Amino acid sequence: MLDVDIKGQVGALPLTARFKSEGGVTSLFGQSGAGKTSLTNMIAGLIRPVSGRITVNGTPLFDADKNINLAVQDRRIGHVFQDARLFPHMSVRSNLSYARWAGRRKATRSMDEVVQLLGLQPLLSRKPATLSGGERQRVAIGRALLSDPRLLIMDEPLANLDQARRNDILPYLDRLCAEAGIPILYVSHSIEEVARLSQTLVILSDGQTPAYGPVAEMLARTDLGKATGRHEAGALLEGTVSHTDSAWGLTHINIGGATIQIPDLGAAPGEPIRLRIRARDVALATEVPKGLSIRNRLGGTIRSISEESGPYAEILCSVGEQMIRARITRASVADLGLEVGKTVTVLIKSVAIDKRQRAPVPG
Numbered sequence: 001m002l003d004v005d006i007k008g009q010v011g012a013l014p015l016t017a018r019f020k021s022e023g024g025v026t027s028l029f030g031q032s033g034a035g036k037t038s039l040t041n042m043i044a045g046l047i048r049p050v051s052g053r054i055t056v057n058g059t060p061l062f063d064a065d066k067n068i069n070l071a072v073q074d075r076r077i078g079h080v081f082q083d084a085r086l087f088p089h090m091s092v093r094s095n096l097s098y099a100r101w102a103g104r105r106k107a108t109r110s111m112d113e114v115v116q117l118l119g120l121q122p123l124l125s126r127k128p129a130t131l132s133g134g135e136r137q138r139v140a141i142g143r144a145l146l147s148d149p150r151l152l153i154m155d156e157p158l159a160n161l162d163q164a165r166r167n168d169i170l171p172y173l174d175r176l177c178a179e180a181g182i183p184i185l186y187v188s189h190s191i192e193e194v195a196r197l198s199q200t201l202v203i204l205s206d207g208q209t210p211a212y213g214p215v216a217e218m219l220a221r222t223d224l225g226k227a228t229g230r231h232e233a234g235a236l237l238e239g240t241v242s243h244t245d246s247a248w249g250l251t252h253i254n255i256g257g258a259t260i261q262i263p264d265l266g267a268a269p270g271e272p273i274r275l276r277i278r279a280r281d282v283a284l285a286t287e288v289p290k291g292l293s294i295r296n297r298l299g300g301t302i303r304s305i306s307e308e309s310g311p312y313a314e315i316l317c318s319v320g321e322q323m324i325r326a327r328i329t330r331a332s333v334a335d336l337g338l339e340v341g342k343t344v345t346v347l348i349k350s351v352a353i354d355k356r357q358r359a360p361v362p363g
């Protein structure tokens with residue numbers, strides 16, 4: 001449980017942050033300069049807020065009214081930065097054991113467990129300079145975990161990696177987020193990472209937290225366009241694998257009352273899956289179309305239409321209990337007579353959903 005309600009100042013930027021999360025992975029999402037790093041530095045004790053309080057699992061780290069301001073080392077926060085910051089002269093094994101020693105606590109996780117979780121065994125005798133950026137970040141995460149933190153802060157851990165290295169490390173982050181057993185604050189300006197890894201999403205915009213809540217709910221909100229970035233708009237569907245049609249190479253995902261077909265994921269029936277569907281990959285029809293190549297045709301109801309002046313409109317549709325966003329032209333909205341409450345067929349191209357957008361539902 002993470003409870004933050006603080007005001008502070010970083011250079012010229014006044015920062016006011018208020019959010020609560022029930023644990024698991026909380027993502028702090030915002031554009032560059034929104035104040036993400038400054039906020040995590042306040043939580044970690046590197047910058048002092050002017051007022052308010054910060055509580056992790058019931059322990060106050062900072063409370064201006066009660067004059068509580070725990071020192072950085074007493075906050076027990078594992079901090080993973082964009083650059084791994086490993087000791088260059090030490091092997092991976094020594095970097096990990098140093099963290100354990102520096103933590104000086106009875107760690108809840110053994111070295112073997114952490115090595116296993118992050119796939120570090122083949123790297124143990126190597127020096128940081130011989131590792132790839134993704135491998136270095138995995139070691140940095142392992143080191144942070146071994147200091148037995150009460151909270152793990154990851155500040156854009158993938159920011160310095162190219163797409164191929166990101167794809168290498170993401171499955172480890174999936175496991176970490178599902179199995180870490182401690183709250184994680186994950187800072188990112190990639191909506192893909194946020195949608196994949198987190199349960200709670202906190203939006204940070206111009207030093208303010210205008211909204212926070214369950215990630216699927218937040219991504220379905222069309223009023224947060226400025227903070228989340230329009231081009232990335234999409235919605236998160238949660239479902240389970242029904243079966244894979246190997247003749248056509250398609251996995252069928254049950255999203256509760258409807259099925260979506262996507263390129264074969266190699267996932268077993270029953271496996272929980274998250275799918276981020278980008279708004280620009282969704283089209284709407286007022287009648288069930290015939291002679292169309294798009295396989296995913298879901299019955300939906302329009303719940304909101306964004307008021308915009310540009311050429312595009314964002315439409316939020318409910319499909320069963322889930323929400324899907326469509327980005328279409330305002331001209332189409334007018335031509336088709338789309339309005340709130342109208343039933344539509346939601347069309348999603350199967351090929352638009354690739355493996356990079358698939359994500360397991362964190363446990």
Ligand SMILES: Nc1ncnc2c1ncn2[C@@H]1O[C@H](COP(=O)(O)OP(=O)(O)OP(=O)(O)O)[C@@H](O)[C@H]1O
Binds near residue numbers: 012013030031033189
């Ligand atoms: N020590 C400082 N002194 C003065 N201004 C600062 C300081 N640190 C940060 N700022 C300013 O505060 C604002 C927020 O910076 P911050 O690094 O927290 O943003 P961010 O959301 O983490 O950005 P990015 O995604 O680019 O890392 C920026 O305008 C930055 O220039």
